[in-house]
Amino acid sequence: xxxxxxxxxxxxxxxxxxxxxxxxxxxxxxxxxxxxxxxxxxxxxxxxxxxxxxxxxxxxxxxxxxxxxxxxxxxxxxxxxxxxxxxxxxxxxxxxxxxxxxxxxxxxxxxxxxxxxxxxxxxxxxxxxxxxxxxxxxxxxxxxxxxxxxxxxxxxxxxxxxxxxxxxxxxxxxxxxxxxxxxxxxxxxxxxxxxxxxxxxxxxxxxxxxxxxxxxxxxxxxxxxxxxxxxxxxxxxxxxxxxxxxxxxxxxxxxxxxxxxxxxxxxxxxxxxxxxxxxxxxxxxxxxxxxxxxxxxxxxxxxxxxxxxxxxxxxxxxxxxxxxxxxxxxxxxxxxxxxxxxxxxxxxxx
Amino acid sequence: xxxxxxxxxxxxxxxxxxxxxxxxxxxxxxxxxxxxxxxxxxxxxxxxxxxxxxxxxxxxxxxxxxxxxxxxxxxxxxxxxxxxxxxxxxxxxxxxxxxxxxxxxxxxxxxxxxxxxxxxxxxxxxxxxxxxxxxxxxxxxxxxxxxxxxxxxxxxxxxxxxxxxxxxxxxxxxxxxxxxxxxxxxxxxxxxxxxxxxxxxxxxxxxxxxxxxxxxxxxxxxxxxxxxxxxxxxxxxxxxxxxxxxxxxxxxxxxxxxxxxxxxxxxxxxxxxxxxxxxxxxxxxxxxxxxxxxxxxxxxxxxxxxxxxxxxxxxxxxxxxxxxxxxxxxxxxxxxxxxxxxxxxxxxxxxxxxxxxxxxxxxxxxxxxxxxxxxxxxxxxxxxxxxxxxxxxxxxxxxxxxxxxxxxxxxxxxxxxxxxxxxxxxxxxxxxxxxxxxxxxxxxxxxxxxxxxxxxxxxxxxxxxxxxxxxxxxxxxxxxxxxxxxxxxxxxxxxxxxxxxxxxxxxxxxxxxxxxxxxxxxxxxxxxxxxxxxxxxxxxxxxxxxxxxxxxxxxxxxxxxxxxxxxxxxxxxxxxxxxxxxxxxxxxxxxxxxxxxxxxxxxxxxxxxxxxxxxxx
Numbered sequence: 001x002x003x004x005x006x007x008x009x010x011x012x013x014x015x016x017x018x019x020x021x022x023x024x025x026x027x028x029x030x031x032x033x034x035x036x037x038x039x040x041x042x043x044x045x046x047x048x049x050x051x052x053x054x055x056x057x058x059x060x061x062x063x064x065x066x067x068x069x070x071x072x073x074x075x076x077x078x079x080x081x082x083x084x085x086x087x088x089x090x091x092x093x094x095x096x097x098x099x100x101x102x103x104x105x106x107x108x109x110x111x112x113x114x115x116x117x118x119x120x121x122x123x124x125x126x127x128x129x130x131x132x133x134x135x136x137x138x139x140x141x142x143x144x145x146x147x148x149x150x151x152x153x154x155x156x157x158x159x160x161x162x163x164x165x166x167x168x169x170x171x172x173x174x175x176x177x178x179x180x181x182x183x184x185x186x187x188x189x190x191x192x193x194x195x196x197x198x199x200x201x202x203x204x205x206x207x208x209x210x211x212x213x214x215x216x217x218x219x220x221x222x223x224x225x226x227x228x229x230x231x232x233x234x235x236x237x238x239x240x241x242x243x244x245x246x247x248x249x250x251x252x253x254x255x256x257x258x259x260x261x262x263x264x265x266x267x268x269x270x271x272x273x274x275x276x277x278x279x280x281x282x283x284x285x286x287x288x289x290x291x292x293x294x295x296x297x298x299x300x301x302x303x304x305x306x307x308x309x310x311x312x313x314x315x316x317x318x319x320x321x322x323x324x325x326x327x328x329x330x331x332x333x334x335x336x337x338x339x340x341x342x343x344x345x346x347x348x349x350x
Numbered sequence: 351x352x353x354x355x356x357x358x359x360x361x362x363x364x365x366x367x368x369x370x371x372x373x374x375x376x377x378x379x380x381x382x383x384x385x386x387x388x389x390x391x392x393x394x395x396x397x398x399x400x401x402x403x404x405x406x407x408x409x410x411x412x413x414x415x416x417x418x419x420x421x422x423x424x425x426x427x428x429x430x431x432x433x434x435x436x437x438x439x440x441x442x443x444x445x446x447x448x449x450x451x452x453x454x455x456x457x458x459x460x461x462x463x464x465x466x467x468x469x470x471x472x473x474x475x476x477x478x479x480x481x482x483x484x485x486x487x488x489x490x491x492x493x494x495x496x497x498x499x500x501x502x503x504x505x506x507x508x509x510x511x512x513x514x515x516x517x518x519x520x521x522x523x524x525x526x527x528x529x530x531x532x533x534x535x536x537x538x539x540x541x542x543x544x545x546x547x548x549x550x551x552x553x554x555x556x557x558x559x560x561x562x563x564x565x566x567x568x569x570x571x572x573x574x575x576x577x578x579x580x581x582x583x584x585x586x587x588x589x590x591x592x593x594x595x596x597x598x599x600x601x602x603x604x605x606x607x608x609x610x611x612x613x614x615x616x617x618x619x620x621x622x623x624x625x626x627x628x629x630x631x632x633x634x635x636x637x638x639x640x641x642x643x644x645x646x647x648x649x650x651x652x653x654x655x656x657x658x659x660x661x662x663x664x665x666x667x668x669x670x671x672x673x674x675x676x677x678x679x680x681x682x683x684x685x686x687x688x689x690x691x692x693x694x695x696x697x698x699x700x701x702x703x704x705x706x707x708x709x710x711x712x713x714x715x716x717x718x719x720x721x722x723x724x725x726x727x728x729x730x731x732x733x734x735x736x737x738x739x740x741x742x743x744x745x746x747x748x749x750x751x752x753x754x755x756x757x758x759x760x761x762x763x764x765x766x767x768x769x770x771x772x773x774x775x776x777x778x779x780x781x782x783x784x785x786x787x788x789x790x791x792x793x794x795x796x797x798x799x800x801x802x803x804x805x806x807x808x809x810x811x812x813x814x815x816x817x818x819x820x821x822x823x824x825x826x827x828x829x830x831x832x833x834x835x836x837x838x839x840x841x842x843x844x845x846x847x848x849x850x851x852x853x854x855x856x857x858x859x860x861x862x863x864x865x866x867x868x869x870x871x872x873x874x875x876x877x878x879x880x881x882x883x884x885x886x887x888x889x890x891x892x893x894x895x896x897x898x899x900x901x902x903x904x905x906x907x908x909x910x911x912x913x914x915x916x917x918x919x920x921x922x923x924x925x926x927x928x929x930x931x932x933x934x935x936x937x938x939x940x941x942x943x944x945x946x947x948x949x950x951x952x953x954x955x956x957x958x959x960x961x962x963x964x965x966x967x
Contacts, residue, residue, distance in 0.1 A: 026792070068682045106716075110720075210795075216797035254926045
């Protein structure tokens with residue numbers, strides 16, 4: 001018995017568990033390696049509850065194993081009738097009171113943390129961003145800054161950023177595991193949460209609520225840069241002239257095609273907040289195309305010619321005349337040169 | 351299979367017998383057979399899901415079909431596999447355990463079965479025209495926006511079967527309150543009967559919430575109302591509340607009878623009475639009550655605010671206390687016993703650690719702060735499969751091995767039972783343990799694909815391998831059933847020799863009126879008491895006399911077919927008003943059957959004293 005559940009085994013079990021939990025998953029996606037305030041608070045409780053639970057499990061298993069070894073029917077015991085025990089008042093009280101205490105130990109930090117993470121009393125003093133969930137992309141409008149973007153969310157490190165979130169269609173859920181827990185994005189009411197990243201980095205965000213065929217492809221990125229870089233990025237975004245004609249002749253052609261194909265009906269370049277489709281102001285700086293593809297020209301051409309093959313059920317498919325390979329390449333050239341800022345995902349170490 | 355069909359013969363007569371039966375035992379078997387069929391369908395859907403997720407960016411099935419798979423897997427498993435399989439057991443075993451000849455309303459029992467069955471058929475017919483794809487929770491507004499008729503099939507299929515479940519629940523309550531054998535006080539009822547009783551109360555309160563939700567959804571989708579349509583002033587969160595006010599108790603509707611099963615098996619195979627019987631009954635009530643109070647823990651991330659989240663978090667954690675009481679009482683039932691380990695016991699013993707893990711991750715989820723990370727991730731998928739598979743499915747398989755000789759007069763093959771157990775058990779932990787970590791590593795649930803280079807490959811591969819092990823285990827169990835049917839070893843009335851409750855006091859399988867004479871119950875575990883006093887059988891509570899039994903009826907089936915036709919009409923009248931004819935015809939058939947049932951006197955029949963004496967038991 002000692003050999004199986006002895007001290008060394010228990011120690012090994014716990015350390016293996018800790019190792020597994022510390023080093024698991026991709027560092028800018030996993031919740032097990034928190035890099036932001038909300039993720040820290042969650043991790044505190046994940047660890048507290050995990051250790052309590054492992055303790056309880058060990059006790060249950062100890063009784064279980066001892067019982068099964070000691071009280072299995074042995075040969076020649078076929079007619080043996082064990083004593084018919086009714087119960088034991090003392091034991092019942094013990095295994096009622098101890099769980100109540102354990103639950104209280106978990107309940108107190110849970111309630112404190114719940115109120116802490118819902119506190120938006122200081123929202124006015126910080127960056128506020130309107131987040132809109134759409135099938136299957138994210139829209140970000142920096143309140144009072146005249147900066148609008150989509151898919152890549154820039155935030156300053158070490159500061160709380162308040163997100164006011166609303167959906168334009170169905171329920172989505174906004175989740176950046178390594179920085180913070182998730183919050184649903186409903187069509188009927190604005191939900192508020194705050195995020196705070198401790199260090200620079202490109203953190204991967206997910207939609208967590210089933211929202212249609214491309215639910216699993218509704219990714220976004222949170223790009224945390226130093227406060228100075230953030231200020232610079234905002235200034236760069238504000239100085240964009242949506243009418244500016246690109247220098248390159250292919251890109252110029254792309255710009256004309258972009259306008260001729262009515263792309264502007266849905267997409268905006270510059271700070272126009274209203275849009276059916278993603279705002280493209282800093283498209284050339286994006287870390288991905290459509291949230292999931294490497295930002296190369298080939299991928300953009302693929303996306304422009306057949307969006308359905310990349311994101312099933314998206315709302316761009318069939319909204320514009322079919323593009324020839326050349327046309328798609330010109331538009332791609334135009335879009336990829338939309339690089340208003342030196343502050344890009346690379347600045348955050350991507 | 352049972353004695354009374356012996357006097358008829360031929361396939362047609364047998365079929366007619368099963369279509370018209372009001373015998374709780376045959377209805378129990380019908381539930382088990384139909385539930386098993388849907389279980390295999392749901393399992394196949396699960397396997398397809400796991401094959402799709404075997405590697406990153408796999409294209410085994412399309413995104414749309416994947417969403418249909420997850421929706422149908424969840425819906426099928428909860429409503430058409432787990433619930434009816436448990437209802438089958440309750441139907442068969444509970445009346446025997448309380449010494450009754452049948453349930454209180456045999457006609458209603460039959461109607462309940464056919465409504466459930468046709469509801470399931472209706473839902474699965476949607477595969478031919480486009481299945482529902484908004485998840486088994488069918489959240490608005492996604493479900494309102496879903497094109498085609500998939501969600502309509504979901505709404506009508508669940509409405510039909512929900513009505514069946516509700517009436518069965520009421521039937522069980524009345525049966526337990528009114529039809530217990532002489533001497534069987536409430537505190538002498540076996541735990542499985544207790545959990546059937548408490549479960550039925552849960553059904554009585556939970557299913558109306560679902561019915562209301564489905565009606566509102568039906569009107570929104572088919573008749574142009576806007577209860578959930580935000581653009582027209584509705585509110586989609588109301589669906590979530592209604593769904594979970596039903597949906598959370600539903601978890602306990604599944605797990606409490608499972609607890610009942612284990613509370614029967616453990617005493618039988620450790621030769622000891624259940625430790626802390628009173629505490630077990632009390633804990634069952636407490637779990638049921640708390641189960642109703644905590645639905646919003648499914649909605650921590652909806653934005654209900656910190657006050658609501660805190661209240662629901664603490665209330666949820668409280669459930670751990672009565673559940674813990676149960677776990678320790680089971681352990682101490684084993685303690686000091688003389689434990690026999692066979693297939694039924696293997697599933698029971700495997701349940702204890704598996705469910706402990708599921709329960710503990712439940713407490714972890716209840717901590718709302720941490721839930722902001724777990725919610726809608728694979729952690730949740732891992733958690734509820736530990737509860738539903740590690741609890742309910744293990745209980746069903748344990749119960750099958752335990753009560754199979756009672757129901758069919760033959761023992762399931764032990765060797766195959768053990769092979770099925772070990773492969774399924776290993777597969778189960780391979781599949782679902784890793785999913786807790788996948789969730790925390792950033793994998794949300796209901797993901798059609800996961801992208802490359804996100805650190806999720808290995809976990810998903812292991813999970814899929816586990817699913818194949820589970821499939822193998824299920825197939826072995828199915829083979830076992832066919833083998834046993836042909837060649838299984840015959841079982842006596844007290845099949846295990848250590849039976850304690852009344853179902854073991856009658857023949858295997860029981861005569862169709864269950865007991866020749868009502869047994870006299872002199873305490874908890876009445877058969878055990880008699881055996882300890884050297885009696886071979888129960889002391890009768892009444893003299894041998896003629897027995898009154900209800901007549902079979904085809905009306906429940908025809909009535910259900912009527913409502914089934916009407917449901918089709920409701921779905922398709924959106925496309926063409928001519929389908930309203932189906933609504934009227936179907937409703938007329940259903941209502942007509944009700945009218946016949948109301949106006950025609952059917953007093954049943956009597957089995958003569960001589961015939962009762964002739965029947966062996």
